[in-house]
Amino acid sequence: MEPYLIAIVILVGITSLLSLLLCLAVIRRLREHTKLIDALYEVVGNGLPSAHAGPSLGDVVGEFDATTVDGDRVARDLLPDGTVVAFLSPECRGCREQLPELAAWAAGQDRARVLAVVDGHAADPAHLVTTLAPVAQVVIADVSNPVARAFGVESFPTFFEVAAGGRLLAMEAKISRLPAGTAA
Structure with missing residues (x-):
């Protein structure tokens, strides 16, 4: 084989190896960024107490x-x-993402103790409704409806636990973080 062909093959091999390593580094960095963005999304936009405009813990939600x-x-x-x-x-x-966990948790609860308010103003809510209706009471509404206003909901998902009469016991961005939402 000609020496220049060997040099070209070696050069192409080294270039390919460097490209592969660069791609792997980019993929790793993108995964790190995805985790950071997900964490930021959870803190900023998911109904956590710091971003919550409605009643505070211990208050009674609106009628x-x-x-x-x-x-x-x-x-x-x-x-x-x-x-x-x-x-x-x-x-x-x-x-x-949380729908399967919510549905599984709700299946083990008294249906009267689980209320799902599904945004009907958004795209077709049928999947959420059909998944949750067997295990929860489901209301289709938008964020301007009386239920969302009573809780001060500004973003999705938002989960609340309330006492009889509507006293707010907990509010979280994930069902698993509510005291009632943890596995028994």
Whole structure:
């Protein structure tokens, strides 16, 4: 084989190896950035107490009256002690990611103690509704409806735990962080 061909093969091999190493480094950095962005998204935009405009822990949420997809009435004064209220949107990536966990957790609860408020103003809410309706009371509404206003919801997902009468016990961006949402 000609010496210049050997040199070209070696040069192409080294260039390919360097390109592969560079690609692996970029992929690693992108994964780190994805984790940082996800953490920032969770802190800034997911209904944590610091970004919450509604009642504070211990306060009573505002009055509301709504009808579920099953035609049942839900209101602040009708909520049983320890009710978990989840505000979700079909367009919310965090909502879609937490949907299986929420549905599995709710399946082990009294359906009357789980209220899911699904943003109906967003894209088709059918998937959220069909997944949650067997295990939770589901209200389709948007963030300007009386339920969302009563809780001061500004972003999705947001999870609340309330006592009988609507006293706010906890609010979190993940169901697993609520006292009621932890595995028994």
